[in-house]
Amino acid sequence: MTQVLGGFAALNLHPNILAAVIATGYEEPSAIQLQSIPVILEGHDMIGQAQTGTGKTAAFALPILSRIDPTKRQPQALILAPTRELALQVATAFETYAKQMPGLNVIAVYGGAPMGPQLKAIRNGAQVVVATPGRLVDHLRRDEKVLSTIQHLVLDEADEMLKLGFMDDLEVIFKAMPETRQTVLFSATLPHSIRAIAEKHLRDPKHVRIETKTQTVTAIEQAHLLVHADQKHAAVLRLLEVEEFDALIAFVRTKQATLDLAAVLEARGYKAAALNGDIAQNQRERVIESLKDGRLDIVVATDVAARGLDVPRITHVMNVDMPYDPESYVHRIGRTGRAGRTGRALLLVTPRERRMLQVIERVTGQKVTEVRLPDGQQVLDARIKKLTSSLAPLVADAEASHGELLDRLTAQIGCTPRALAAALLRKATNGQALTLAEVEREQPLVPTSSPRERSERSERSDRGDSRERRAPVPLAEGRARCRTALGARDGIAAKNLLGAILNEGGLIREAIGRIQVRESFSLVELPEDGLESLLSKLKDTRVGGKPLKLRRYRED
Ligand code: ADP
Ligand code: MG
Numbered sequence: 001m002t003q004v005l006g007g008f009a010a011l012n013l014h015p016n017i018l019a020a021v022i023a024t025g026y027e028e029p030s031a032i033q034l035q036s037i038p039v040i041l042e043g044h045d046m047i048g049q050a051q052t053g054t055g056k057t058a059a060f061a062l063p064i065l066s067r068i069d070p071t072k073r074q075p076q077a078l079i080l081a082p083t084r085e086l087a088l089q090v091a092t093a094f095e096t097y098a099k100q101m102p103g104l105n106v107i108a109v110y111g112g113a114p115m116g117p118q119l120k121a122i123r124n125g126a127q128v129v130v131a132t133p134g135r136l137v138d139h140l141r142r143d144e145k146v147l148s149t150i151q152h153l154v155l156d157e158a159d160e161m162l163k164l165g166f167m168d169d170l171e172v173i174f175k176a177m178p179e180t181r182q183t184v185l186f187s188a189t190l191p192h193s194i195r196a197i198a199e200k201h202l203r204d205p206k207h208v209r210i211e212t213k214t215q216t217v218t219a220i221e222q223a224h225l226l227v228h229a230d231q232k233h234a235a236v237l238r239l240l241e242v243e244e245f246d247a248l249i250a251f252v253r254t255k256q257a258t259l260d261l262a263a264v265l266e267a268r269g270y271k272a273a274a275l276n277g278d279i280a281q282n283q284r285e286r287v288i289e290s291l292k293d294g295r296l297d298i299v300v301a302t303d304v305a306a307r308g309l310d311v312p313r314i315t316h317v318m319n320v321d322m323p324y325d326p327e328s329y330v331h332r333i334g335r336t337g338r339a340g341r342t343g344r345a346l347l348l349v350t351p352r353e354r355r356m357l358q359v360i361e362r363v364t365g366q367k368v369t370e371v372r373l374p375d376g377q378q379v380l381d382a383r384i385k386k387l388t389s390s391l392a393p394l395v396a397d398a399e400a401s402h403g404e405l406l407d408r409l410t411a412q413i414g415c416t417p418r419a420l421a422a423a424l425l426r427k428a429t430n431g432q433a434l435t436l437a438e439v440e441r442e443q444p445l446v447p448t449s450s451p452r453e454r455s456e457r458s459e460r461s462d463r464g465d466s467r468e469r470r471a472p473v474p475l476a477e478g479r480a481r482c483r484t485a486l487g488a489r490d491g492i493a494a495k496n497l498l499g500a501i502l503n504e505g506g507l508i509r510e511a512i513g514r515i516q517v518r519e520s521f522s523l524v525e526l527p528e529d530g531l532e533s534l535l536s537k538l539k540d541t542r543v544g545g546k547p548l549k550l551r552r553y554r555e556d
Pocket of ligand 2: 056057
């Protein structure tokens with residue numbers, strides 16, 4: 001365990017820089033950091049090659065900051081980045097790592113902002129200048145001495161800079177700096193043009209190259225979205241509406257979670273099943289076979305249960321719960337993108353799990369781009385798109401076969417073809433929400449208590465003394481308790497009630513609280529808001545062949 005602290009501590013960084021790094025929560029240097037930091041600290045020129053997300057910024061920022069003299073109020077390090085966004089990112093990183101270094105200032109210099117204040121900040125003694133090449137050349141035109149004190153130059157994402165046409169600007173910048181400076185070049189790729197620059201402007205550079213560990217990942221498009229822990233099911237349902245998947249595997253952490261999510265998906269009409277370690281081997285094989293041949297489209301699995309699963313149909317991997325470590329992430333997403341196809345991996349990240357996301361990005365050497373939860377409009381668009389593509393092929397010859405029937409029916413009913421078509425659509429879409437207002441009502445992201453609160457609450461009521469046990473379980477805010485006369489003796493289980501209410505009530509799983517099935521009745525917690533209309537929607541619902549007859553329930 002000493003190694004954990006030893007990692008950065010053994011690298012000879014300036015103590016104040018080391019302290020700031022530890023304060024940011026980094027535990028160990030990444031591979032590129034481990035190899036670059038000593039080289040840069042020793043003052044060598046260097047060419048570093050590594051993929052995005054491997055931690056290149058700290059690889060040059062930490063040693064350079066360690067070598068800057070904050071008491072000298074003049075530019076000492078220049079970092080060139082291809083875009084304004086990247087320049088700002090790098091500048092922010094420098095500021096973070098320099099937090100415990102009094103007197104050290106960082107200035108970002110990029111186009112689109114007034115030049116005056118930028119130049120003033122440089123002259124006022126910012127020791128670190130992070131710039132895009134174009135704007136920096138503008139400054140050089142005003143003041144050709146502005147870079148005359150630079151001792152460390154970094155070209156970050158050099159290949160990108162060349163792609164953006166900054167070659168000539170770079171030449172101007174090189175000439176404006178002392179030849180004795182240290183030059184470090186980072187690039188994901190080393191095309192000929194980069195080698196030529198290195199040959200011309202670097203002195204006896206050392207090469208540091210980090211191979212991407214996991215090539216399998218490259219065929220997979222990775223995205224993440226931030227979501228609160230208690231809204232995961234709602235998020236999954238929305239994502240499924242807009243993602244165009246063939247077969248999908250969803251990963252969760254517990255056996256219970258496989259069952260819960262599979263039930264929610266089934267209730268929504270997806271062909272879904274759970275796969276976990278409790279399920280007998282032959283049953284597991286059946287699930288996998290069904291996924292292969294299309295009888296199932298979604299499998300909700302734990303890591304253990306999905307080990308070795310190889311189904312070429314899988315286009316999507318959804319990490320509903322965060323994997324425990326980057327290796328299992330790589331394993332999971334390797335279930336898609338098989339046999340040279342591209343796959344898509346989605347990762348739900350709760351606010352507390354952001355650190356793990358960074359670790360995953362670093363280890364896989366890939367950015368996991370952030371996407372937003374689809375909104376009601378996107379869900380609606382996706383539904384209409386599906387409807388369109390399912391109906392379009394039917395139109396061609398339908399009139400020949402059913403045109404006469406249509407005439408007869410419209411005449412008999414005394415309605416327009418439009419009215420009849422609308423009625424048929426309503427029937428065919430099974431009451432699915434197909435207007436924005438309906439979709440939004442159907443899928444509100446209801447703030448609910450966290451799962452931990454929920455389980456603590458049920459533990460309290462299960463374990464308490466008899467008096468406590470009789471006391472009603474407190475209702476979450478905004479919830480109403482409802483009762484049905486259906487219970488265990490009618491062969492009813494909680495998931496039957498859940499399924500019926502989800503389907504017929506058009507609710508999301510998160511809108512429904514505890515379901516308690518007793519011998520001769522059951523209690524269900526439903527949203528207070530809109531309860532009356534929900535109950536009237538459910539008034540003819542039957543569960544297990546018997547009328548549900550859900551009513552608001554009041555103690556006493
Ligand atoms: P690159 O420039 O190689 O694409 P970045 O420097 O932007 O990568 O780093 C990617 C992410 O990894 C950042 O969020 C950064 O804060 C984080 N990171 C870098 N080094 C470490 C480390 N040693 N431990 C944990 N996180 C790190
Ligand atoms: Mg970078």
